[in-house]
Every structure is written in structure tokens, then in C-alpha cells.
Amino acid sequence: MKSAIYIRVSTTMQIDKDSLPMQRTDLINYCKYALNIEDYEIFEDAGYSGKDTDRPAYQHMMDRIRQGEFSHLLVWKIDRISRNLLDFAGMYQELKKFNIIFVSKNEQFDTSTAMGEAMLNITLVFAELERKLTAERVLSTMVSRASKGLFNGGVVPMGYKLSDKGDFPSIEPSEAHAIQLIYDLYEKHQSTNTVMHELNRLGVKTRQGNDFSDRTLIKIIRNPFYKGTFRYNYRDGDNTYMKSEDEWILIEDNHEGIISVDQWERCNEIMNHNSRDTSRFRRGEIHLFSGLLRCSSCGRIMSAHLGPKRKDGTSPTKYRCHSRSLGIECHASPYVFVERRIAPVIFQSIADIAQGKKVITRQADDVLTYTIDGEKVNVTHGFIDGEREKYRKALARLNDLYLFSGMSEKDYLLKKASIEKKLQELKDIQIDKPKRIDDDFLKLASYYMINKEFMTKKKINYKKIIENVDKKVMREFLNTIIHEIKITDGQVESITYANGNVLMLR
Missing domain, CATH: 3.90.1750.20 (Putative Large Serine Recombinase; Chain B, Domain 2)
Incomplete structure (x- = not known):
């Protein structure tokens, strides 16, 4: 076990006195003798307010927590780590995600005990109440303004x-x-x-x-x-x-x-x-790979179309590069191919991975082009995640300032429009971000009740799967585990799974 110890004071006067040394000594002793943890690391923010999480040591500590380095987080009092209930609620949810025990020495909040967990849950209930009340107040103000024909910000058409x-x-x-x-x-x-x-x-x-x-x-x-x-x-x-x-x-x-x-x-x-x-x-059309297939030549999505009816009354799904629908030149083969041509290849690859016959490699974070202050720079999805979270918090703080601190309506609308514009830009960049799933996608296959076929059959029978598994269920499964399938001349070139792993087939 290893504990992260967080201490903070917000004023120079507190720093000059013995507040930090007192917190440090008290928490080290508590860590050793009450929690029986000898391995610990101290994170110290001197002269930073607890009104938000914009504190260097706090951010560094949370990054280390996300890397799985600690089992406990120990603070002197709950207001040392946050004076904002919304920030605290978000932090606590993240701690639970990484199985971190949160301990507040002076208030006896220890989430390893039933009472400590209950007290924190009560805190979170009030945080949720505050969040909803704030949302209601903001909505009421916005609706009132809109009723008068006033613009509330957002994306201008x-x-x-x-x-x-x-x-x-x-x-x-x-x-x-x-x-x-x-x-x-x-x-x-x-x-x-x-x-x-x-x-x-x-x-x-x-x-x-x-x-x-x-x-x-x-x-x-x-x-x-x-x-x-x-x-x-x-x-x-x-x-x-x-x-x-x-x-x-x-x-x-x-x-x-x-x-x-x-x-x-x-x-x-x-x-x-x-x-x-x-x-x-x-009505009723279900194309298994709609939205997943991408032309490797021009990078555009392959669009799905229904082919002519067969004798049995069914119509096969056909795919072609969407560039041709847009009237844009693409050097890939104009060949339009039916679903049954690629489905066996994809299903077989899933089965081979499930049975350990194929190896998939981790793909580096996609590099995106993001315009910052008029300059285009290359960034990763992780950077975009951080930027979006930063602007979401800025918008929440702006609403609080407007509602409770006498901020002028003009300043509020200008700042709100600027923040929402940034959020929209970031949202546009992230349209194609892969979903995060557990690396062991067999759990998902089990959930969708199709794991038996993938785990036991050497040769996957595509027709049998389609006959026995509802197409809607199969489509949900494929969209959950697969991010993208690249197509070259009507054949599968590679499969990028939702966790970032890539299987090369050509």
C-alpha cells in the first residue's frame, strides 16, 4: 500500500506560520500509526485557493493516481483538497474508479468504512443538489431572456x-x-x-x-x-x-x-x-458495418446501400466510397461490394484474436490538427480531452459568477459565447475519437450472447451467425468493439478496435 498525502494553505500568512509543517507532521503520523502505511508521498500546494482544482501539486497527484501508484489519499480536512462541492464530487468519482480509499483525518471520512462511505455519499447528494439548482437557475434565466428575443450565446448559424x-x-x-x-x-x-x-x-x-x-x-x-x-x-x-x-x-x-x-x-x-x-x-434497414468502413485511398466513410431483391425477398447491403456520392474524385477502385464479402473476414479475425491465433498491436494516439489562436498544431486525443474539460469547468464557473457575483449581462454573454465556440471547435475535432472499452472484448461477446461461436469454432460460419443472432444485436456488438475498418479495392486492409489496437490483414 502507498498513500498520497495532500496538504494546502491558501494565504502567505498561513505559509509563514506553521500550518504546512503542522499538517505534514500530523498526516505522516496518522498514515504510519493509524493506517499502518509506511510508504507515502507528500503533495503540497502553498498559497493556492481551494475554490477550484487549478493547483500544480493537486494536478500532479491526480495524474499519478490515474497511473495506479496509490491505494489511499489522505488529507487533513476535506476543505484542504476542495472548497467546491462540484469539484470534490468529480474527484471522488475518479477515486472510486481507481479503487482509491479517501481519508480525511479531522472529519473521520474513511471510505474503507461503511460510515465514512455514507458520510461522503451524503456530501455527494448535496453536491448533486447544488448542481441541479444551479442548472435550474441558469435555465430559468436563459428562458426568460429568450422569451424577450435576446440571444443567449452558443453557435451562431x-x-x-x-x-x-x-x-x-x-x-x-x-x-x-x-x-x-x-x-x-x-x-x-x-x-x-x-x-x-x-x-x-x-x-x-x-x-x-x-x-x-x-x-x-x-x-x-x-x-x-x-x-x-x-x-x-x-x-x-x-x-x-x-x-x-x-x-x-x-x-x-x-x-x-x-x-x-x-x-x-x-x-x-x-x-x-x-x-x-x-x-x-x-424502415427496418440494418447495415452491419455502416459507419465503420473507411476508404483507405481518400479516407472517407464507405456508404451503405440496398441492392436489388433476391429470390428469397432479401436485399443485400452494398458499400461504396462516399466520395463518389459527393461527386469528389477518389483513386480507389469504384467497385461496389456486398456485405457478405467482408463479413466472414471480420468475424473470423475476431474469433482468431479471441482464441489467441492473431496478435494485435497498440496504435499510438491519433494525431489531430487543432487550430490554437490561428495557428495549426498537432495534438492527441488526450490533449483535446483536457482542453474540453478545462472549458466545461470555465463555463460552470462563469454561470456561477453571473448568478451569484453580480457579473454584468454583457460580459457574461461575450465570455459565454467565446467558451462555447471553443467547446464546439473541440467537439468537431473529436467526432472520430475511438470509444474506450475493456481490452478483453470477450466480456462484451458474452454480454451479446455470441461468445460461443467466436471461442470454439476454428472456421466461423457467417451465415449461421446471421441466422441465429439478431442483426441489431450484432451491429451493436461490432460498433462497441470496432472503431474503424479500412478497405482497399473491396478488401479489408486493417481493423482498428475501439481500445486502439490494430489488426493488419493485408
Whole structure:
């Protein structure tokens, strides 16, 4: 066993007195004689406040804890490690993740005992209460502002810009032309796919300089912001699902629109009609490798399509490089191949790894390009994780300042917009981040009830698996353990698993 001992004082006067030496001596003795731990290391932050976790020794200690170096974390009092309940709750959850026993000497919080665990859980309950109350207060303030037609920050739609004063977004002429073109082309061709091809041919790009996709065009055409309607509180905080319409805030003629109301409604009626016509074709389709296959030549996702019906009434899934759907040149083979051609190879590779016949190697962290203050630098996913967490905490502290410290509304909105812009940039970079899973993915196979086939059969029978395992279940399993499958000329080149390991097959 080894204990991390954390001590802190926040003022110079405390440093000059005997506060640090007293904490140090007291905790060393407690570690040796009460916990019976002779191996310990002291982390000391002198002159740092406990209002947040921006303390060098604390951060260094947590990094060491994440590396599995300690079994205990010992503090003199709970407020020495944090005066912020939210920060403490987050730290404690992380300690539990790494099986670290937390001990506060003076308050007798020892999570190795039932009473100590109970007391800490009570603390966490109040932390959760504080978090929810703060969220409710912030939401109430934002809804009140939105009801008055005031902008609450966030991502400004393409075609608009936010002034330095933090007022409601106004039209950005250089982008408004592209938005008007999108609506005109859609009304003419009545197909987002055709509009996408035309925009790519004309060299029209998104605000980020990327090619337009179907999804981006749909979001633009569906957004009432472009006809001058302000819509707020229609999605949840994580932007993952749409709320019921009675919770929305809709203010007509709130600002200057780029698109006329009549044209917006005509385009949306076309989209509604197209959705009704195509929904019957999409219903029930399950493509096992949709979103997993990537063209090794151009790097784009391989899109899934249904082939012609067979005599038995089923339609095979076919895949092709999405560059061809976008009208972009790709030097890979134009060959469109069916799912059954690659499924046996992938299933067999999973079985071979499960039975110890193949070795997979750890891939280094993906290197990403991230723009910092206008300069492009290469970073890893770990760096992006840290940056996102930093800005999330900054946003939480900003909300507290606005609600409780008399911060002006103007300063609040400007700072909030800046932080949310950074978070959106980081989110865009991390779209393709691999999921983290246990290295032993057989546990997952067991969970999905398909481990017997993978563990015992020398030759995997693809048809048997498909017949006996629901395709939805199999798709969930594949998406859980696999991050990416690279395809070269219709054949599997490599499989990158969700834990970062790579299996080369060519």
C-alpha cells in the first residue's frame, strides 16, 4: 500500500506560520500509526485557493493516481483538497474508479468504512443538489431572456455574425449568399444530394472550409432562424434529443431573415414530402458495418446501400466510397461490394484474436490538427480531452459568477459565447475519437450472447451467425468493439478496435 498525502494553505500568512509543517507532521503520523502505511508521498500546494482544482501539486497527484501508484489519499480536512462541492464530487468519482480509499483525518471520512462511505455519499447528494439548482437557475434565466428575443450565446448559424457588443446576431453578407443559394437550389432540384453535388462543383464551402454534406444541408433548410424566427429550448442540454413542442420558445419576426418566409415554408414542405416518400424504404434497414468502413485511398466513410431483391425477398447491403456520392474524385477502385464479402473476414479475425491465433498491436494516439489562436498544431486525443474539460469547468464557473457575483449581462454573454465556440471547435475535432472499452472484448461477446461461436469454432460460419443472432444485436456488438475498418479495392486492409489496437490483414 502507498498513500498520497495532500496538504494546502491558501494565504502567505498561513505559509509563514506553521500550518504546512503542522499538517505534514500530523498526516505522516496518522498514515504510519493509524493506517499502518509506511510508504507515502507528500503533495503540497502553498498559497493556492481551494475554490477550484487549478493547483500544480493537486494536478500532479491526480495524474499519478490515474497511473495506479496509490491505494489511499489522505488529507487533513476535506476543505484542504476542495472548497467546491462540484469539484470534490468529480474527484471522488475518479477515486472510486481507481479503487482509491479517501481519508480525511479531522472529519473521520474513511471510505474503507461503511460510515465514512455514507458520510461522503451524503456530501455527494448535496453536491448533486447544488448542481441541479444551479442548472435550474441558469435555465430559468436563459428562458426568460429568450422569451424577450435576446440571444443567449452558443453557435451562431452560418450566414450570421455576433457583434463585439454581444448583441443579437446580424447577417454576414459573405455567408448569406451561400445560404440563399442553398435554398434556391433545393427549391429547384428538390434533393439535398443534388444540391450537395452542385455546391461542391461550385466550390462553395461551410464556415469551417469543409464540403457540404446531406446532414448539414438538412439542418440549414430546417432551421427557422433563416426566416427570422428565433427558436430556443427545443433540444436538451447535450443537443441529443428534441424536446416536446410545448417547451419550445418561438418568436416570429424576431430578427432579419436571409430567406423569405414563403420560400422557407416551400422548401420545408418539399422536405416533408420527400421524408414521407422515403421513410418506407429506410424502415427496418440494418447495415452491419455502416459507419465503420473507411476508404483507405481518400479516407472517407464507405456508404451503405440496398441492392436489388433476391429470390428469397432479401436485399443485400452494398458499400461504396462516399466520395463518389459527393461527386469528389477518389483513386480507389469504384467497385461496389456486398456485405457478405467482408463479413466472414471480420468475424473470423475476431474469433482468431479471441482464441489467441492473431496478435494485435497498440496504435499510438491519433494525431489531430487543432487550430490554437490561428495557428495549426498537432495534438492527441488526450490533449483535446483536457482542453474540453478545462472549458466545461470555465463555463460552470462563469454561470456561477453571473448568478451569484453580480457579473454584468454583457460580459457574461461575450465570455459565454467565446467558451462555447471553443467547446464546439473541440467537439468537431473529436467526432472520430475511438470509444474506450475493456481490452478483453470477450466480456462484451458474452454480454451479446455470441461468445460461443467466436471461442470454439476454428472456421466461423457467417451465415449461421446471421441466422441465429439478431442483426441489431450484432451491429451493436461490432460498433462497441470496432472503431474503424479500412478497405482497399473491396478488401479489408486493417481493423482498428475501439481500445486502439490494430489488426493488419493485408
